[in-house]
Amino acid sequence: MTVADPGQAGCPLPRTETERVLLGHGSGGQLMAELIDGVIVSELGCAGPLEDAAVVDVNGTDLVFSTDSFVVTPRFFPGGDIGALAVHGTVNDLAMRGARPLALSLAYVLEEGLPLTELRAVTASVAAAAAACGVRVVTGDTKVVDRGAADGMYITTTGIGVRLPGATPSAIRGTPGDVVLVSGPIGAHGTAVLCARGDLGFEAEIRSDTQPLHDLVTVLVDVCGPGLHALRDPTRGGLASALNELATASRIGIEIEESAVPVPTLVASACELLGLDPLHVANEGCLVALVAADAADAALTAMRSVPAGAAARRIGHVTEGPSGRVTTRTPIGATRILDMLVGEQLPRIC
Numbered sequence: 001m002t003v004a005d006p007g008q009a010g011c012p013l014p015r016t017e018t019e020r021v022l023l024g025h026g027s028g029g030q031l032m033a034e035l036i037d038g039v040i041v042s043e044l045g046c047a048g049p050l051e052d053a054a055v056v057d058v059n060g061t062d063l064v065f066s067t068d069s070f071v072v073t074p075r076f077f078p079g080g081d082i083g084a085l086a087v088h089g090t091v092n093d094l095a096m097r098g099a100r101p102l103a104l105s106l107a108y109v110l111e112e113g114l115p116l117t118e119l120r121a122v123t124a125s126v127a128a129a130a131a132a133c134g135v136r137v138v139t140g141d142t143k144v145v146d147r148g149a150a151d152g153m154y155i156t157t158t159g160i161g162v163r164l165p166g167a168t169p170s171a172i173r174g175t176p177g178d179v180v181l182v183s184g185p186i187g188a189h190g191t192a193v194l195c196a197r198g199d200l201g202f203e204a205e206i207r208s209d210t211q212p213l214h215d216l217v218t219v220l221v222d223v224c225g226p227g228l229h230a231l232r233d234p235t236r237g238g239l240a241s242a243l244n245e246l247a248t249a250s251r252i253g254i255e256i257e258e259s260a261v262p263v264p265t266l267v268a269s270a271c272e273l274l275g276l277d278p279l280h281v282a283n284e285g286c287l288v289a290l291v292a293a294d295a296a297d298a299a300l301t302a303m304r305s306v307p308a309g310a311a312a313r314r315i316g317h318v319t320e321g322p323s324g325r326v327t328t329r330t331p332i333g334a335t336r337i338l339d340m341l342v343g344e345q346l347p348r349i350c
Contacts, residue, residue: 023347030340032236033245049171049249052096052233055163062163064099066090069156073348075122077196079188079207080284082155083125085350088210088284089235090159091133095214096231096287098167098221101133102160106140109154112147122153133212135159151348167221169289173229174250178318179296181289183216183303184209184311186239187267190281193349195270206266209285216309219302220289227295232288235350237341240279240326242288244340248324250290256316256338258328279328280341282349290318 024031036050053066068089075082091101106126110119130137192208213233220228230250234242239261247254263271263278271278285308291299296314303309316328326338 024342030342033340050245051171052093052231053099053159053161055097064094064097064161064163065159066093067156067158068093069154070350071151071154071348072193072350073151074193074196075118075153077193077208078205079192080210081122081125082153083122084129085208085210085284086155086157087126087129087133087135088212089233089350090157091135092213092233092284092287094159094161095212095217096169096233097163098169098217098228098231099161099163099214100218101135101214102162103136103138104130105156105158106137107156107158108140108142109150109156110142110144111150111152112144114152119153122155129212133214164218164221166225167217167228168226169228169231171230171232171246171249174246174252174254174290174318175229175292176252176318176320177293178229178290179293179299179314180243180254180256180316180318181291181296181300181303182239182261182286182313182315183213183289183309184286185262185264185267186234186283186286187263187271187278187281189235189284190238190349191267191270191276193282194274204266204270206264206270209283211285211308213285213287213308216287216303216306219306219309220291220299223298223302224291224295227292228289228299229292230290234283234286234288236282238278238280238282239288240277240338241340243326243338244324246288246290247326250318251321251323253319253321253323254316254326255319255335256326256328259331260313260315262311262313279338284350293317 025035053064056063056065070082070086072082094101188209192206195204230246232242243254303312327335328338329335
Protein backbone atom coordinates (compact mmCIF):
# COMPACT_ATOMS: atom_id res chain seq x y z
CA MET A 1 0.00 0.00 0.00
CA THR A 2 1.22 3.50 -0.79
CA VAL A 3 0.20 6.99 0.19
CA ALA A 4 0.48 10.19 -1.82
CA ASP A 5 -0.53 13.82 -1.51
CA PRO A 6 -3.59 14.18 -3.77
CA GLY A 7 -2.66 17.79 -4.45
CA GLN A 8 0.76 16.94 -5.89
CA ALA A 9 1.86 14.86 -8.82
CA GLY A 10 4.66 12.37 -8.45
CA CYS A 11 5.49 8.87 -7.33
CA PRO A 12 3.76 7.72 -4.14
CA LEU A 13 5.92 6.84 -1.15
CA PRO A 14 5.89 3.38 0.39
CA ARG A 15 3.95 3.12 3.60
CA THR A 16 6.05 1.93 6.52
CA GLU A 17 4.53 -0.11 9.34
CA THR A 18 5.61 1.43 12.63
CA GLU A 19 2.99 0.48 15.21
CA ARG A 20 3.18 -3.30 15.38
CA VAL A 21 5.83 -5.69 16.59
CA LEU A 22 7.58 -7.42 13.70
CA LEU A 23 9.59 -10.64 13.74
CA GLY A 24 12.65 -8.54 12.93
CA HIS A 25 12.27 -6.73 16.27
CA GLY A 26 13.74 -9.85 17.89
CA SER A 27 16.76 -10.09 15.59
CA GLY A 28 19.36 -8.41 17.78
CA GLY A 29 19.94 -5.87 15.00
CA GLN A 30 18.73 -2.42 14.03
CA LEU A 31 15.01 -3.09 14.44
CA MET A 32 15.52 -4.50 17.90
CA ALA A 33 17.65 -1.50 18.91
CA GLU A 34 14.88 0.81 17.68
CA LEU A 35 12.22 -1.13 19.62
CA ILE A 36 14.23 -1.11 22.85
CA ASP A 37 15.29 2.54 22.62
CA GLY A 38 12.09 3.96 21.17
CA VAL A 39 9.51 2.05 23.21
CA ILE A 40 10.84 0.09 26.17
CA VAL A 41 13.70 2.26 27.44
CA SER A 42 11.81 5.49 26.82
CA GLU A 43 8.72 4.29 28.70
CA LEU A 44 10.74 2.91 31.63
CA GLY A 45 12.92 5.99 31.82
CA CYS A 46 16.10 3.94 31.94
CA ALA A 47 19.42 5.77 31.85
CA GLY A 48 22.89 4.68 30.83
CA PRO A 49 24.22 2.26 28.20
CA LEU A 50 22.54 -1.05 27.49
CA GLU A 51 24.74 -3.80 28.92
CA ASP A 52 24.53 -7.59 28.97
CA ALA A 53 23.88 -7.37 32.72
CA ALA A 54 23.39 -4.71 35.39
CA VAL A 55 25.72 -4.01 38.30
CA VAL A 56 23.86 -3.28 41.54
CA ASP A 57 25.67 -2.01 44.64
CA VAL A 58 24.37 -3.81 47.74
CA ASN A 59 26.09 -2.57 50.90
CA GLY A 60 29.39 -2.14 49.08
CA THR A 61 29.20 -5.42 47.14
CA ASP A 62 28.83 -5.31 43.36
CA LEU A 63 26.09 -7.79 42.54
CA VAL A 64 25.51 -8.48 38.85
CA PHE A 65 21.99 -9.21 37.64
CA SER A 66 20.64 -10.42 34.29
CA THR A 67 17.56 -12.08 32.81
CA ASP A 68 16.88 -13.71 29.44
CA SER A 69 14.19 -15.72 27.65
CA PHE A 70 14.76 -18.62 25.27
CA VAL A 71 12.40 -19.60 22.45
CA VAL A 72 14.69 -21.65 20.18
CA THR A 73 13.24 -24.11 17.71
CA PRO A 74 13.93 -26.99 17.49
CA ARG A 75 14.45 -27.40 21.21
CA PHE A 76 17.16 -30.05 20.65
CA PHE A 77 19.90 -29.31 18.13
CA PRO A 78 23.45 -30.55 17.44
CA GLY A 79 25.64 -29.47 20.33
CA GLY A 80 22.90 -28.49 22.76
CA ASP A 81 19.26 -27.91 23.66
CA ILE A 82 17.05 -25.17 25.04
CA GLY A 83 17.83 -26.15 28.64
CA ALA A 84 21.62 -25.93 28.45
CA LEU A 85 21.29 -22.85 26.25
CA ALA A 86 19.22 -21.07 28.91
CA VAL A 87 21.86 -21.70 31.56
CA HIS A 88 24.82 -20.78 29.36
CA GLY A 89 23.13 -17.67 28.00
CA THR A 90 22.45 -16.19 31.43
CA VAL A 91 25.81 -17.22 32.91
CA ASN A 92 27.54 -15.60 29.96
CA ASP A 93 25.60 -12.35 30.31
CA LEU A 94 26.79 -12.15 33.90
CA ALA A 95 30.33 -12.91 32.82
CA MET A 96 30.32 -10.03 30.32
CA ARG A 97 30.25 -7.66 33.32
CA GLY A 98 33.12 -9.52 34.98
CA ALA A 99 30.97 -11.55 37.36
CA ARG A 100 31.24 -15.00 38.89
CA PRO A 101 27.74 -16.54 38.66
CA LEU A 102 26.10 -17.60 41.91
CA ALA A 103 22.47 -18.60 41.36
CA LEU A 104 19.72 -18.84 38.75
CA SER A 105 15.96 -18.77 38.61
CA LEU A 106 14.12 -20.96 36.10
CA ALA A 107 10.67 -20.18 34.67
CA TYR A 108 8.79 -22.40 32.21
CA VAL A 109 5.90 -21.49 29.91
CA LEU A 110 4.58 -24.86 28.72
CA GLU A 111 2.04 -25.57 26.01
CA GLU A 112 -0.71 -28.05 26.69
CA GLY A 113 0.25 -31.38 25.10
CA LEU A 114 4.01 -31.11 25.58
CA PRO A 115 5.33 -34.64 26.30
CA LEU A 116 6.52 -34.97 29.88
CA THR A 117 9.50 -36.99 28.63
CA GLU A 118 10.68 -33.86 26.81
CA LEU A 119 10.17 -31.66 29.87
CA ARG A 120 12.19 -34.14 31.95
CA ALA A 121 14.99 -34.18 29.36
CA VAL A 122 15.20 -30.40 29.20
CA THR A 123 15.14 -30.07 32.99
CA ALA A 124 17.88 -32.67 33.32
CA SER A 125 19.92 -30.66 30.84
CA VAL A 126 19.36 -27.49 32.90
CA ALA A 127 20.54 -29.32 36.01
CA ALA A 128 23.65 -30.71 34.32
CA ALA A 129 24.61 -27.36 32.77
CA ALA A 130 24.09 -25.50 36.05
CA ALA A 131 26.20 -28.04 37.95
CA ALA A 132 28.98 -27.74 35.37
CA CYS A 133 28.92 -23.94 35.78
CA GLY A 134 28.98 -24.16 39.57
CA VAL A 135 25.63 -22.41 40.00
CA ARG A 136 22.38 -23.47 41.67
CA VAL A 137 18.83 -23.11 40.45
CA VAL A 138 17.23 -21.64 43.57
CA THR A 139 13.76 -20.51 42.48
CA GLY A 140 11.41 -20.58 39.52
CA ASP A 141 7.90 -20.68 38.13
CA THR A 142 5.78 -22.83 35.80
CA LYS A 143 2.83 -21.75 33.66
CA VAL A 144 0.77 -23.84 31.24
CA VAL A 145 -1.04 -22.22 28.30
CA ASP A 146 -3.64 -23.53 25.86
CA ARG A 147 -2.67 -25.78 22.99
CA GLY A 148 -1.48 -23.54 20.15
CA ALA A 149 -0.71 -20.57 22.41
CA ALA A 150 3.03 -21.35 22.57
CA ASP A 151 5.55 -23.39 20.63
CA GLY A 152 5.82 -26.20 23.14
CA MET A 153 8.12 -24.56 25.67
CA TYR A 154 9.63 -21.18 26.48
CA ILE A 155 12.22 -20.72 29.23
CA THR A 156 13.20 -17.61 31.17
CA THR A 157 16.27 -17.64 33.38
CA THR A 158 17.50 -14.92 35.71
CA GLY A 159 20.96 -14.93 37.22
CA ILE A 160 22.88 -13.17 39.96
CA GLY A 161 26.61 -13.06 40.44
CA VAL A 162 29.38 -11.19 42.23
CA ARG A 163 31.84 -9.04 40.34
CA LEU A 164 35.40 -10.33 40.40
CA PRO A 165 37.96 -8.10 42.18
CA GLY A 166 39.43 -5.64 39.72
CA ALA A 167 36.84 -6.35 37.04
CA THR A 168 35.37 -3.21 35.45
CA PRO A 169 34.34 -4.14 31.87
CA SER A 170 31.60 -1.97 30.43
CA ALA A 171 30.27 -1.14 26.99
CA ILE A 172 31.29 2.50 27.54
CA ARG A 173 34.97 1.80 28.28
CA GLY A 174 36.23 1.13 24.76
CA THR A 175 39.26 3.37 24.12
CA PRO A 176 41.13 4.32 20.91
CA GLY A 177 44.14 2.04 20.59
CA ASP A 178 42.39 -0.95 22.19
CA VAL A 179 42.88 -4.33 20.54
CA VAL A 180 39.81 -6.34 19.51
CA LEU A 181 39.96 -10.02 20.47
CA VAL A 182 37.48 -12.79 19.75
CA SER A 183 37.59 -15.98 21.81
CA GLY A 184 36.83 -18.48 19.08
CA PRO A 185 35.11 -19.41 15.81
CA ILE A 186 31.89 -17.59 14.97
CA GLY A 187 28.59 -18.50 13.33
CA ALA A 188 28.23 -22.09 14.52
CA HIS A 189 25.15 -21.73 16.71
CA GLY A 190 22.88 -20.01 14.22
CA THR A 191 23.79 -22.31 11.35
CA ALA A 192 23.53 -25.45 13.53
CA VAL A 193 20.01 -24.52 14.60
CA LEU A 194 19.00 -23.65 11.05
CA CYS A 195 20.32 -26.95 9.71
CA ALA A 196 18.56 -28.85 12.50
CA ARG A 197 15.19 -27.59 11.29
CA GLY A 198 15.54 -29.90 8.30
CA ASP A 199 13.97 -27.59 5.71
CA LEU A 200 17.13 -26.58 3.85
CA GLY A 201 17.48 -29.62 1.63
CA PHE A 202 20.99 -30.46 2.85
CA GLU A 203 22.75 -31.78 5.92
CA ALA A 204 25.82 -30.30 7.54
CA GLU A 205 27.80 -31.53 10.54
CA ILE A 206 27.71 -28.17 12.31
CA ARG A 207 27.38 -28.14 16.09
CA SER A 208 26.31 -25.22 18.23
CA ASP A 209 29.10 -23.57 20.20
CA THR A 210 26.90 -23.13 23.31
CA GLN A 211 29.13 -23.18 26.39
CA PRO A 212 29.81 -21.14 29.55
CA LEU A 213 32.40 -18.37 29.39
CA HIS A 214 32.86 -17.32 33.02
CA ASP A 215 36.13 -19.23 33.47
CA LEU A 216 37.49 -17.54 30.34
CA VAL A 217 36.51 -14.13 31.73
CA THR A 218 38.19 -14.97 35.04
CA VAL A 219 41.58 -15.48 33.40
CA LEU A 220 41.13 -12.30 31.37
CA VAL A 221 40.43 -10.31 34.53
CA ASP A 222 43.44 -11.90 36.24
CA VAL A 223 45.90 -10.85 33.53
CA CYS A 224 44.33 -7.58 32.36
CA GLY A 225 42.73 -6.07 35.45
CA PRO A 226 41.39 -2.63 34.49
CA GLY A 227 42.96 -3.08 31.05
CA LEU A 228 40.02 -5.31 30.18
CA HIS A 229 37.82 -2.48 28.94
CA ALA A 230 34.76 -4.13 27.39
CA LEU A 231 33.21 -7.55 26.80
CA ARG A 232 30.28 -8.55 24.63
CA ASP A 233 28.45 -11.81 24.04
CA PRO A 234 27.70 -11.81 20.26
CA THR A 235 24.42 -13.72 20.30
CA ARG A 236 21.51 -12.43 18.19
CA GLY A 237 22.82 -10.21 15.41
CA GLY A 238 26.22 -11.88 15.61
CA LEU A 239 29.66 -10.33 15.81
CA ALA A 240 28.65 -7.37 13.63
CA SER A 241 25.88 -6.24 15.98
CA ALA A 242 28.06 -6.74 19.08
CA LEU A 243 30.83 -4.56 17.63
CA ASN A 244 28.35 -1.88 16.59
CA GLU A 245 26.84 -1.83 20.08
CA LEU A 246 30.28 -1.34 21.63
CA ALA A 247 31.26 1.33 19.12
CA THR A 248 28.04 3.27 19.75
CA ALA A 249 28.16 3.01 23.55
CA SER A 250 31.84 4.02 23.75
CA ARG A 251 31.63 6.62 20.94
CA ILE A 252 34.56 5.06 19.13
CA GLY A 253 35.31 3.53 15.79
CA ILE A 254 36.27 -0.12 15.32
CA GLU A 255 38.19 -1.59 12.40
CA ILE A 256 38.56 -5.34 11.91
CA GLU A 257 40.38 -7.51 9.40
CA GLU A 258 37.87 -9.79 7.71
CA SER A 259 40.52 -12.43 7.01
CA ALA A 260 41.38 -12.58 10.73
CA VAL A 261 37.85 -13.45 11.84
CA PRO A 262 37.68 -17.21 12.50
CA VAL A 263 34.79 -18.71 10.51
CA PRO A 264 34.73 -22.54 10.32
CA THR A 265 34.77 -23.90 6.77
CA LEU A 266 31.42 -25.67 7.14
CA VAL A 267 29.82 -22.53 8.52
CA ALA A 268 31.25 -20.41 5.71
CA SER A 269 29.99 -22.89 3.11
CA ALA A 270 26.49 -23.06 4.61
CA CYS A 271 26.28 -19.26 4.83
CA GLU A 272 27.45 -18.85 1.25
CA LEU A 273 24.84 -21.33 0.04
CA LEU A 274 22.07 -19.58 2.00
CA GLY A 275 23.18 -16.04 1.24
CA LEU A 276 23.99 -15.27 4.90
CA ASP A 277 26.83 -13.19 6.31
CA PRO A 278 28.62 -15.17 9.08
CA LEU A 279 29.30 -11.88 10.86
CA HIS A 280 25.54 -11.54 11.43
CA VAL A 281 24.94 -15.16 12.53
CA ALA A 282 24.30 -15.84 16.23
CA ASN A 283 26.86 -17.36 18.60
CA GLU A 284 26.38 -18.82 22.08
CA GLY A 285 29.88 -19.75 23.17
CA CYS A 286 32.29 -16.96 22.25
CA LEU A 287 32.98 -13.39 23.31
CA VAL A 288 34.52 -10.25 21.88
CA ALA A 289 36.84 -8.20 24.09
CA LEU A 290 38.29 -4.71 23.86
CA VAL A 291 41.64 -4.80 25.66
CA ALA A 292 44.29 -2.14 26.26
CA ALA A 293 47.10 -2.52 23.73
CA ASP A 294 49.77 -3.16 26.38
CA ALA A 295 47.72 -6.06 27.79
CA ALA A 296 46.66 -7.64 24.49
CA ASP A 297 49.43 -10.23 24.13
CA ALA A 298 49.03 -11.46 27.70
CA ALA A 299 45.26 -11.53 27.26
CA LEU A 300 45.51 -13.62 24.12
CA THR A 301 47.86 -16.10 25.79
CA ALA A 302 45.56 -16.37 28.81
CA MET A 303 42.49 -16.90 26.64
CA ARG A 304 44.20 -19.71 24.74
CA SER A 305 44.99 -21.47 28.04
CA VAL A 306 41.26 -22.09 28.63
CA PRO A 307 39.28 -24.55 26.46
CA ALA A 308 36.62 -21.94 25.64
CA GLY A 309 39.33 -19.61 24.30
CA ALA A 310 41.70 -22.10 22.67
CA ALA A 311 41.10 -20.59 19.21
CA ALA A 312 41.19 -16.94 20.33
CA ARG A 313 42.41 -14.37 17.81
CA ARG A 314 43.24 -10.71 17.43
CA ILE A 315 40.86 -9.38 14.77
CA GLY A 316 41.17 -5.59 14.85
CA HIS A 317 41.59 -2.38 16.80
CA VAL A 318 39.71 0.62 18.13
CA THR A 319 40.03 3.97 16.36
CA GLU A 320 39.12 7.57 17.19
CA GLY A 321 36.07 7.32 14.96
CA PRO A 322 33.84 8.22 13.28
CA SER A 323 31.90 7.56 16.46
CA GLY A 324 29.82 4.41 16.31
CA ARG A 325 31.19 3.20 12.98
CA VAL A 326 32.53 -0.32 12.44
CA THR A 327 34.51 -1.08 9.31
CA THR A 328 36.16 -4.19 7.97
CA ARG A 329 39.08 -4.55 5.60
CA THR A 330 38.39 -7.21 3.01
CA PRO A 331 40.98 -9.73 1.80
CA ILE A 332 41.52 -7.62 -1.35
CA GLY A 333 42.34 -4.53 0.70
CA ALA A 334 39.05 -2.67 0.32
CA THR A 335 37.18 -1.21 3.28
CA ARG A 336 33.45 -1.58 3.87
CA ILE A 337 31.12 -0.45 6.61
CA LEU A 338 29.92 -3.31 8.81
CA ASP A 339 26.38 -2.45 9.90
CA MET A 340 24.13 -4.12 12.41
CA LEU A 341 21.78 -6.76 11.10
CA VAL A 342 18.72 -5.28 9.39
CA GLY A 343 15.50 -7.27 9.74
CA GLU A 344 15.35 -10.91 10.79
CA GLN A 345 17.98 -13.23 9.38
CA LEU A 346 17.44 -16.43 11.39
CA PRO A 347 14.34 -16.34 13.62
CA ARG A 348 14.00 -18.40 16.81
CA ILE A 349 17.67 -19.32 17.23
CA CYS A 350 17.97 -18.60 20.97
